[in-house]
Amino acid sequence: MARKYIDNPNACSLVHTMNIIGNKWKPIILYLLSNGSMRFGMLNALIPTISKKVLTNQLKELENDGLLLRQSFAEIPPRVEYSLTEKAIGLLPVLRQLSDWANDAYPEMEFEQCRIIENIKKPAYNNVYKK
C-alpha cells in the first residue's frame, strides 16, 4: 500500500507543502517556469529524463494545486503554455534557499549553477528542443 500522500488529519502545513511539492520533479518544473511561461515540449526537452506521461501527470497535479496556469491555444499543431501562479511565485524564494542550503551543506559536491536553469535563459529553443 504505497501511499503517495501522507495522511494529514491535523492539517499540518509542512505536511501539506510536502504533499504538494515534495517529490523529485515538481521543484524542478517550478524552477524552470520561473523565467516565464513555457510550452509542454520545451519542458520535456529541458528535463530529458522525464517521460511525457509523467510530465503530463506532474503538470496536472501542479495545476490542480493552484501552482500552474495552463493555457491551451486552438492551433494546429497544438500549443499549450504553462506558467506560474502567484502561489507558486511565492514559493520560489524558498526553493532558492533549499538550493543554497545544499551548496553550504555539501561543499564537496561542487555544485554549479544548475545547467537546467541556465538553459532556459538562452533563446535557443530550437537548439534545445530536439527529438
Place this chain on the structure above:
Amino acid sequence: MARKYIDNPNACSLVHTMNIIGNKWKPIILYLLSNGSMRFGMLNALIPTISKKVLTNQLKELENDGLLLRQSFAEIPPRVEYSLTEKAIGLLPVLRQLSDWANDAYPEMEFEQCRIIENIKKPAYNNVYKK
C-alpha cells in the same frame, strides 16, 4: 523502472536537495527531531502512519546523507537515539518557511500548529508511546 532519485549529471543543488529531503516523511522526521534527540520508538509513535520498516529506511538514508546522528546504547532492551547534525539544523529555517508558505498560499485549509510538532513538547513519552 521507477527510480527514486533524479539523475543529477550537472550537479544542480536544488536537485540534490530534493533527492535528499524531497519526500513525504523526511521533513517530518527532521522537524520532530528539532526539539532534541529522540528514540526510534518515539518517532514511530509520533508518526502513527509510518511502518517500522519504512521509518528504519528513512532514518538510514538521512544518516547516510549526514543529516542525522545515530547513537546506539549497549543496553537491554536496546536504546537508540537520533539527533540532528549541523547540516540538518541549517535546514530547519527553510522547513519553517515551507510551512509558512502553505499557511499563506492555502488559507482555506485552516492549518493548525502541527499536532505532530506539539506532541513532542510534552514529556508524556509514556502517554504517546503506545502500541
Place this chain on the structure above:
DNA sequence: AATAGTGGTAACCAAAAAGTAACTAATGGC
C-alpha cells in the same frame, strides 16, 4: 501521398516502495 509537428492519451509491463506479520537478542520482573 507521405511526413513532420504538438500535446497529449491508452494499454501494457517492470520495478520500486511500502504494508504486514513473525522473529530476534538479552535482561528484568513476576
Place this chain on the structure above:
DNA sequence: GCCATTAGTTACTTTTTGGTTACCACTATT
C-alpha cells in the same frame, strides 16, 4: 519458567509509480 521490552530484520504480498510504444487530430510542407 514465562512474559514484556526495544530496535530492528526478514520474508512475503500488494500498491503505486514510471517507462515504452502506439496512436490521435489537423494542417503545412515536401
